[in-house]
Amino acid sequence: MSGTYLGMPAFPTAAASSTQDGRLRANLRYATHTIRDKRAKAVAELDDWARLRAAGAAVKDRTLRHLDHYLEQLEEAVTAAGGQVHWAADAAEANAIVARLVRETGEREVVKVKSMATQETGLNRALAEAGISAYETDLAELIVQLGDDLPSHILVPAIHRNRGEIRDIFRERMGRWGRAAPEGLSDAPGELAEAARLHLREKFLNAKVGISGANFMVAETGTLVVVESEGNGRMCLTLPETLISVVGIEKIVPTWQDLEIFLQLLPRSSTAERMNPYTSMWTGTADGDGPRTFHLVLLDNGRTDTLADTVGRQALRCIRCSACLNVCPVYERAGGHAYGSAYPGPIGAILTPQLRGTASELDASLPYASSLCGACYEVCPVAIDIPEVLVHLRERVVQGGKVTRRGVKTVLKPAKGHAAERAAMRAAGFAFDHPGVLRAGQRLAGRTRRLHPRRLPGPGHAWSDTRDLPPVPAESFRDWWRRTRGEERGK
Amino acid sequence: MRVALFVTCINDTLHPDTGRAVITLLERLGVEVGFPEEQSCCGQPQFNTGYRHLTEPLVRRYERAFRDYDYVVTPSGSCAAMVRDNYPRIAERAAAEGRGGRDLAEAAARAVPKTYELTEFLVDVLKVTDVGAYYPHTVTYHPTCHGLRMLRLGDRPRRLLEHVKGLELRELPGAEECCGFGGTFAVKNPAVSAAMGADKVRAVRETGAEAVCTVDNSCLLHIGGMLRREGAAARPVHIAEILAATEADTREPAGMEGSPR
Numbered sequence: 022m023s024g025t026y027l028g029m030p031a032f033p034t035a036a037a038s039s040t041q042d043g044r045l046r047a048n049l050r051y052a053t054h055t056i057r058d059k060r061a062k063a064v065a066e067l068d069d070w071a072r073l074r075a076a077g078a079a080v081k082d083r084t085l086r087h088l089d090h091y092l093e094q095l096e097e098a099v100t101a102a103g104g105q106v107h108w109a110a111d112a113a114e115a116n117a118i119v120a121r122l123v124r125e126t127g128e129r130e131v132v133k134v135k136s137m138a139t140q141e142t143g144l145n146r147a148l149a150e151a152g153i154s155a156y157e158t159d160l161a162e163l164i165v166q167l168g169d170d171l172p173s174h175i176l177v178p179a180i181h182r183n184r185g186e187i188r189d190i191f192r193e194r195m196g197r198w199g200r201a202a203p204e205g206l207s208d209a210p211g212e213l214a215e216a217a218r219l220h221l222r223e224k225f226l227n228a229k230v231g232i233s234g235a236n237f238m239v240a241e242t243g244t245l246v247v248v249e250s251e252g253n254g255r256m257c258l259t260l261p262e263t264l265i266s267v268v269g270i271e272k273i274v275p276t277w278q279d280l281e282i283f284l285q286l287l288p289r290s291s292t293a294e295r296m297n298p299y300t301s302m303w304t305g306t307a308d309g310d311g312p313r314t315f316h317l318v319l320l321d322n323g324r325t326d327t328l329a330d331t332v333g334r335q336a337l338r339c340i341r342c343s344a345c346l347n348v349c350p351v352y353e354r355a356g357g358h359a360y361g362s363a364y365p366g367p368i369g370a371i372l373t374p375q376l377r378g379t380a381s382e383l384d385a386s387l388p389y390a391s392s393l394c395g396a397c398y399e400v401c402p403v404a405i406d407i408p409e410v411l412v413h414l415r416e417r418v419v420q421g422g423k424v425t426r427r428g429v430k431t432v433l434k435p436a437k438g439h440a441a442e443r444a445a446m447r448a449a450g451f452a453f454d455h456p457g458v459l460r461a462g463q464r465l466a467g468r469t470r471r472l473h474p475r476r477l478p479g480p481g482h483a484w485s486d487t488r489d490l491p492p493v494p495a496e497s498f499r500d501w502w503r504r505t506r507g508e509e510r511g512k
Numbered sequence: 513m514r515v516a517l518f519v520t521c522i523n524d525t526l527h528p529d530t531g532r533a534v535i536t537l538l539e540r541l542g543v544e545v546g547f548p549e550e551q552s553c554c555g556q557p558q559f560n561t562g563y564r565h566l567t568e569p570l571v572r573r574y575e576r577a578f579r580d581y582d583y584v585v586t587p588s589g590s591c592a593a594m595v596r597d598n599y600p601r602i603a604e605r606a607a608a609e610g611r612g613g614r615d616l617a618e619a620a621a622r623a624v625p626k627t628y629e630l631t632e633f634l635v636d637v638l639k640v641t642d643v644g645a646y647y648p649h650t651v652t653y654h655p656t657c658h659g660l661r662m663l664r665l666g667d668r669p670r671r672l673l674e675h676v677k678g679l680e681l682r683e684l685p686g687a688e689e690c691c692g693f694g695g696t697f698a699v700k701n702p703a704v705s706a707a708m709g710a711d712k713v714r715a716v717r718e719t720g721a722e723a724v725c726t727v728d729n730s731c732l733l734h735i736g737g738m739l740r741r742e743g744a745a746a747r748p749v750h751i752a753e754i755l756a757a758t759e760a761d762t763r764e765p766a767g768m769e770g771s772p773r
Contacts, residue, residue, distance in 0.1 A: 393695070447566065
């Protein structure tokens with residue numbers, strides 16, 4: 022696995038191999054169940070959780086409805102506070118802007134705060150191509166970067182790794198990027214954290230440029246907010262001379278009062294903490310305190326198109342807490358890499374096909390990466406009805422229809438490879454709307470029951486490889502009813 | 513009180529015993545049950561696979577089939593949830609796309625309030641938890657996802673099971689986790705579906721129960737199919753068949769015939 026999601030196979034193929042990886046399954050099961058249980062306890066402490074959740078959803082919906090207004094208000098406020106605002110229509114434009122801004126400082130190295138937006142745009146790779154080294158400073162992102170790996174979780178990017186693997190990565194790779202791991206490093210969490218601390222301290226003290234995302238942007242004052250729990254973010258946001266923040270346009274909240282809701286919803290949903298440990302907020306630049314230059318790169322990259330879809334737009338409420346990943350039985354077994362995107366799990370399955378479209382085989386497979394069990398919707402702190410959007414996107418895949426791509430309304434053709442399914446669904450639809458046909462089919466199945474094979478040929482093997490088929494009864498319910506009760510009663 | 517059975521297409525075709533059990537049970541409780549033959553499928557497989565348009569005639573058919581009844585009782589949590597959660601949505605979207613008009617919305621509005629999953633009907637409408645059943649076996653209960661999270665069945669099925677004479681209820685570890693069926697998910701993502709099913713089956717076997725029971729035969733198709741493949745002793749059995757069983761009924765209790773389902 023090396024640094025890119027491009028060209029990855031469709032979800033079922035990737036999951037077919039990841040589900041066979043015993044160590045991965047064990048790591049994920051342990052980690053997701055631990056966080057899941059802690060979150061449930063933290064949420065249960067608040068009597069008004071349901072109302073907070075409704076308020077969070079409502080504030081996000083209202084903000085998205087008037088996004089143009091709030092974006093302009095934000096730009097004005099950031100500019101007035103001494104920041105510079107840049108607009109990026111897509112990932113390539115955002116990466117080009119950041120690379121140019123770094124080059125203009127004359128620096129070749131940057132330190133990074135954990136950021137989903139820059140994972141989405143593949144910024145590190147783009148910077149490397151421009152001759153700039155980007156150092157991840159979040160512990161888990163560091164593990165992923167040193168391991169030449171990809172994140173597999175929104176909040177815990179190295180969730181697929183256990184301590185032993187982390188110790189090995191630190192021992193083998195730290196020296197190549199800077200200060201090497203101490204001799205005789207063990208897999209004790211304290212020792213691993215200390216090794217990372219020593220390695221990163223060097224980076225913080227030398228860095229002249231910091232790159233971050235943001236969890237929230239407050240439109241009324243132009244204030245950016247980063248929520249983290251290691252303190253690395255605080256270092257990157259305060260020590261460098263230049264700070265560049267790449268933020269999705271949906272991260273706006275109108276006022277500080279609105280922020281209050283999310284600072285309760287986010288920590289309890291993500292890390293099961295009552296209050297977030299390091300909450301950094303900054304408004305433009307301040308003389309003699311923190312970075313002297315501040316750039317805000319506002320990223321669209323499919324968000325405006327997503328906003329145009331009345332069902333799918335609720336995905337833009339997401340505050341990246343990852344509670345949906347931690348309760349998802351599919352994520353737990355397939356792992357994050359199978360989703361082929363910076364956004365894995367249930368939220369990724371509805372966000373990625375909207376941000377990137379459904380043209381690739383992988384992206385078209387994501388809406389099906391769910392049993393529709395609904396656990397994700399139940400824990401979502403902003404009430405995104407993920408199953409509803411999944412089904413909506415399945416419809417887009419098999420039926421095509423109206424979508425917006427890069428701001429232009431187009432009509433999508435149905436995806437390839439669903440012809441047999443479509444025919445079967447239509448045939449079933451006909452039978453279900455003609456009970457006489459249904460009855461004839463049932464009788465045929467009943468009379469030939471002794472001839473049914475135990476294992477199915479063709480696509481049916483997907484079922485019968487692991488599960489026995491139920492025997493077909495000699496008589497359907499409807500035939501039994503007609504035989505024993507007659508038509509007069511059951512008209 | 514005019515009550516109809518909506519047997520569902522899966523039960524109609526593959527599990528007629530479940531439909532018969534509902535009739536037996538409700539008649540024992542003094543309810544006369546009708547079976548309008550115009551009924552077919554709720555449309556869930558088509559809807560969840562992305563073929564929403566194909567479900568519109570089925571919404572109309574459902575409403576037409578049950579028009580003369582006050583209550584529609586169905587031994588399926590997910591089919592009841594399909595009607596309740598998705599029929600209004602189907603009508604709303606059709607209207608937004610310039611199809612369906614008022615009649616589809618009205619059909620959905622008439623269908624929703626009269627539709628009850630079996631345990632809801634027993635506990636909420638008939639207000640019984642002791643249905644006079646006898647089932648001398650150890651049983652573990654798997655709350656299906658749609659029953660749990662869409663219908664919010666809560667402890668209704670458990671309360672009914674706890675009152676069954678002779679039945680010993682065994683706690684299922686990780687009960688609220690999906691079994692991995694998920695309709696077409698089971699064949700579109702067979703590896704993950706089977707991995708989820710294997711964990712569920714392991715949990716069922718850990719309980720040592722003779723039977724695993726749910727409110728949905730579709731989930732049992734998957735769980736039971738895996739149990740059988742593994743040669744496990746535990747049998748899948750629909751809750752209706754347990755609740756229909758009595759001491760007077762001399763037949764082998766449901767699910768225990770020895771011949772696998």
